[in-house]
Amino acid sequence: MKKETEEKLAGSLTAETTELVPFLPYLLQDLWELGSNPRDMIRLIKEHIPLSVDTKILDLACGKGAVSVNIAESLRVNVYGVDLLPEFIEYAIQKAEEFNVGPLCHFRIGDANEAATEENDYDCVIFGAAGNILGDPQETLNRLKKTIKPGGYIIIDEAYLPDGSSNDNVKYKKYDHLTHDQWMRLFKDSDLALLEEVNVTEDYDYDFDSDNKAIALRADELIAKHPEKRAMFEGYINSQLNECEDLENNIAGVTWMLKKL
Secondary structure, eight states, X not given: OOHHHHHHHHHHXXXXXXXXXXXXXXXXXXXXXXXXXXXXXXXXXXXXXXXXXXXXXXXXXXXXXXXXXXXXXXXXXXXXXXXXXXXXXXXXXXXXXXXXXXXXXXXXXXXXXXXXXXXXXXXXXXXXXXXXXTOSHHHHHHHHHXXXXXXXXXXXXXXXXXXXXXXXXXXXXXXXXXXXHHHHHHHHHTTEEEEEEEEHHHHOOOOHHHHHHHHXXXXXXXXXXXXXXXXXXXXXXXXXXXXXXXXXXXXXXXXXXXXXX
């Protein structure tokens, strides 16, 4: 794995150091959804995209496949998921079989950066809570656009600075957040029409406390096995807590449905 790729992967999963990357599958083994809300994605696709048996959806940095599997089950469309961690892809394949959508879900191990260059002609691309692994916001939008057909769709799960807030207030500082107005200008400059905005922090039913407790228990198990790495595992727990606090107080989580003009 390239150093730059490993650093971006670590950052997207709230890890402060790349040394933690090999331990992430263990730490996150009790979680299936890793950030994005599949129910929001399903509704947005159903309401905005004309679906058929030929519809193809690309899920970049798909994690353990929660979004892909749920979309395939609910909408009966083909979903192609790419993620860098083999353990995540193995889990996604297992869940697809469990939900009886194995033939509709096409998962592979791969770098989202390479996939964004190689993949094209999709009806929709999903980029869910994956941070800056494709570059800065402008570069990310440009690269996502290249994977879809003319008139295709982008669903991006992100966060922005609310009015009166600044990046100085944000506790998890892997990258600077844009304001809502800055995002709107980026969409316009990128020839992307905003079809719908879902403020996920208000209605999201995700149980952050339960997830954080599960991760903390796994961290304790790893500390028992690797006491010399205690500071790294405890640092990861702190990063998780900081990210949750940011979503509650310092940044606004959002899912945008965009159309390529």
